[in-house]
Amino acid sequence: MSTSTVTPSAPAFDRESFDRLVGASALPEWAIAARRQAFERLESLTLPDRRDENWMRTDLRLFKPKAWGPRPAPIRAGVADEGLLAPAILSGDLASESYADFEAAASPVGPATLGGRFAAVDGHVVRDELDPALAAQGVVFGSSDRLLAAHAELFRPHWFSVIDAGCDWFAALHAAFHAASAVLYVPPRVKIAAPLHVISGISEGGVDTSHVLVVLGEGAEATVLTETAGGGPAGGAGGFHCGGTEIVVGRGGLLRMVNLQNWNTGVWHVARQRALVHENGRLQWTLGALGSRLSQVAQDVALVGRGADAQVNGVMFTEGRQHLVYNTLQHHEAPSCRSDLLYKGALQDRSRLVWRGMIKVDKAAQKTDGYQRNDNLMLSDEARADSIPGLEIEADDVRCTHGATSGRVDAEQIFYAQARGLSADEAARLVVAGFFQQVFDRITIPQVREALARAIGSRIRRIT
Amino acid sequence: MTHAAKETLVVSNLHVSVDGQEILKGVNLEIGRGEIHALMGPNGSGKSTLGYAIMGHPSYEVTSGTxxxxxxxxxxxxxxAMEPDQRARAGVFLAFQRPMSIPGVRLADFLRHAVTNVRNPDRKEGHELMPMRDFRTELKSKMGELSMDTEFARRYVNDGFSGGEMKRAEILQLAMLRPKFAVLDETDSGLDADAVRLASESIARIGGAEMGILIITHHEQLLEHNIPLKTHVMLGGKIVESGGPELAQELHKRGYERIRAAYPEAAAAEKAMEESARAVSV
Structure with missing residues (x-):
């Protein structure tokens, strides 16, 4: 049906591509030096294999590294608006969908106004905007190519220092070949109400290696929404995302971060994401994962200052032969911090979902309050979910708990709803939506909550 | 059979099995709209089974009858021939003895789907729901009539509800859906005397001339404001006797000894069902 756009002559992630990338780069020398270092590291590495604990539940046999490389710029930059890059997360008048939201809002709430928009296709920036009122307050947002050189003092201390760029082949590939990356800096005590939106799209067979760096100054507040879209369906040319996210929440800052992964089901998705939360800083970090063929995501939170707080939410929905692997780490490095992770997954068909979570408490991190929980709803007998919670505690005065459940939609619930006039399908969708509601209830942005609920609701088919 | 001048729900010679065991052994019942019937009988006689069979629970197999x-x-x-939801859309309602909880789904959102479907029987999923504003106005007014706190509608369906709250939620759904025929399966169980009185008044207010109601109960209090046109006694999977409201009073006061003595065959069936149920549970 679909023919591959990856011809034998398509560039790979090799030295030739690397030299071309560096030659055309607008990045400052220090960022290029980091690239070079990562490229050298990449050349010394091979694909992770199943002897590596983080990768033992990930099947990379069909991943062909040489099939992927930098892609040419899209023919029309205008693809950004109506098609691929229309932000799913913010569209529509969503407020009337839920009774509770209707009650909460005196008048219908429209799509959120955005404080800034950044969009890329196949690793090329197609949109790069910031509300001038925010820029006047000292907010810096947009393309790293444009902003790293101009604001080295803001970004250099953090750029590729939050995540470990050399920890495996994918991390090194990302650090060497990142493109169309976005950075955000919010100055101390500046509070941004309007979300900043970052979307990465790829064409069928396309590649995205974008990086996101978010730095919040002391007492700053912001909401960042990132989305992915596009790529080919399973069985076609697919696509490849090799990304990284770095977050720094300054003392007393508050960041709401939402990452919606909504690739088509042929896309390989590998992402390394890590946040540092300083003293009394707060992070609410929500991952929504609906797409991709195979995902391997590391989501780490490090609580590095006393009283830091991280709430981590995950909403996963898999179908077909999708295989999603999440390795999470809640690392308590400082005393009196709180971390609370809730991952919820629903699995259809022959899909597989792996969550491996770790709460690590350093000796210094007394009075830690750590929690992690993973609930999975099995919608098919052939789906498989693995929940592997873990605790590694060196302090002696802590409270750390974890839990995991796996269940099915109860036939009695379906009958009850049918007895009230709901079709079996409609009932199943409601039950599954309800299953996720516990996560949605934690998400403070109605539009995000609704978008996730709708994206998931549209995916649920009849349960057999 | 008399030709009814009003809509009726007609159960004829109904046989129902669960897990291969016959529970109902030929039930006949006819309820017209606007009529209240009481169904009484000892535990395990098949009362709830009749409710489930009318609503179409998949575990209850109708082996013969209509x-x-x-x-x-x-x-x-x-x-x-109808799926349970088609039955609901055709105007049939069952108030569950033990309603299911649906965590994460607010009662109001659940009811909005239910009301929209029941009032538009041909609605397909994805078609417009009843406008939120109209729905909320109606819901608030019904909750007011039933002396319910409107906050209740924001809670998840039966999730963490007390026994009494569940029953009140069932009555609220009855009020919103306004079925043609309703089976109320022990809507009084687990309620204290005041709550039963409130339930009784509520049902009377909701019912009226439009609704045919089959009240399954062990007690007569629920019937206080809902004087049954007929009282039926079920024993061993059959309705063995029907009478007026005085029969409900008699059974409530004196129990089922007279009934068992008068219908030895049904009493024997009851005993056999009890024993086989015991054998299964051992």
Missing amino acids: IELVDADGTRHDIL
């Missing part, structure tokens, strides 16, 4: 809705002009609709 359940039909008969229009005023005599047109018959075979309920057994």
Whole structure:
């Protein structure tokens, strides 16, 4: 049906591509030096294999590294608006969908106004905007190519220092070949109400290696929404995302971060994401994962200052032969911090979902309050979910708990709803939506909550 | 059979099995719209089974007999050929003895789907729901009539509800859906005397001339404001005797000894069912 756009002559992630990338780069020398270092590291590495604990539940046999490389710029930059890059997360008048939201809002709430928009296709920036009122307050947002050189003092201390760029082949590939990356800096005590939106799209067979760096100054507040879209369906040319996210929440800052992964089901998705939360800083970090063929995501939170707080939410929905692997780490490095992770997954068909979570408490991190929980709803007998919670505690005065459940939609619930006039399908969708509601209830942005609920609701088919 | 001048729910010679065991052994019952019938009988006699069979629970297999809705002009609709949701859309309602919880789904959102479907029987999923504003106005007014706190609608369906709250939620759904025929399966169980009185008044207010109601109960309090046209006694999977409201009073005061003595065959069936149930549970 679909023919591959990856011809034998398509560039790979090799030295030739690397030299071309560096030659055309607008990045400052220090960022290029980091690239070079990562490229050298990449050349010394091979694909992770199943002897590596983080990768033992990930099947990379069909991943062909040489099939992927930098892609040419899209023919029309205008693809950004109506098609691929229309932000799913913010569209529509969503407020009337839920009774509770209707009650909460005196008048219908429209799509959120955005404080800034950044969009890329196949690793090329197609949109790069910031509300001038925010820029006047000292907010810096947009393309790293444009902003790293101009604001080295803001970004250099953090750029590729939050995540470990050399920890495996994918991390090194990302650090060497990142493109169309976005950075955000919010100055101390500046509070941004309007979300900043970052979307990465790829064409069928396309590649995205974008990086996101978010730095919040002391007492700053912001909401960042990132989305992915596009790529080919399973069985076609697919696509490849090799990304990284770095977050720094300054003392007393508050960041709401939402990452919606909504690739088509042929896309390989590998992402390394890590946040540092300083003293009394707060992070609410929500991952929504609906797409991709195979995902391997590391989501780490490090609580590095006393009283830091991280709430981590995950909403996963898999179908077909999708295989999603999440390795999470809640690392308590400082005393009196709180971390609370809730991952919820629903699995259809022959899909597989792996969550491996770790709460690590350093000796210094007394009075830690750590929690992690993973609930999975099995919608098919052939789906498989693995929940592997873990605790590694060196302090002696802590409270750390974890839990995991796996269940099915109860036939009695379906009958009850049918007895009230709901079709079996409609009932199943409601039950599954309800299953996720516990996560949605934690998400403070109605539009995000609704978008996730709708994206998931549209995916649920009849349960057999 | 008399030709009904009003819509009726007609159960004829109904046999129902669960897990291969016959629970109902030939039930006959006819309820017209606007009529209240009481169904009494000892535990395990098959009362709830009749409710489930009317609503179409998949575990309750109808092995013979019919359940039909008969229009005023005599047109018959075979309920057994319908999925449970089609039955609900055709105007049949069951208030569950033990309602299921649906965590994460607010009662209001659940009811909005239910009301929209029942009022637009041909609605397909994804078609417009009843406008939120109209729905909320109606919901608030019904909750007011039933002396319910409107905050209740924001809670998840039966999730963490007390026994009494569940029953009140069932009554609220009855009020919003306004079915043609309703089976109320022990809507008084687990309620204190005041709550039963409130439930009784509420049902009377909701019912009226439009609704045919089958009240399954062990007690007569629920019937206080809902004087049954007929009282039926079920024993061993059959309705063995029918009478007026005085029969409900008699059973409430004196129990089922007279009934068992008068219908030895049904009493023997009851005993056999009890024993086989015990054998299964051992």
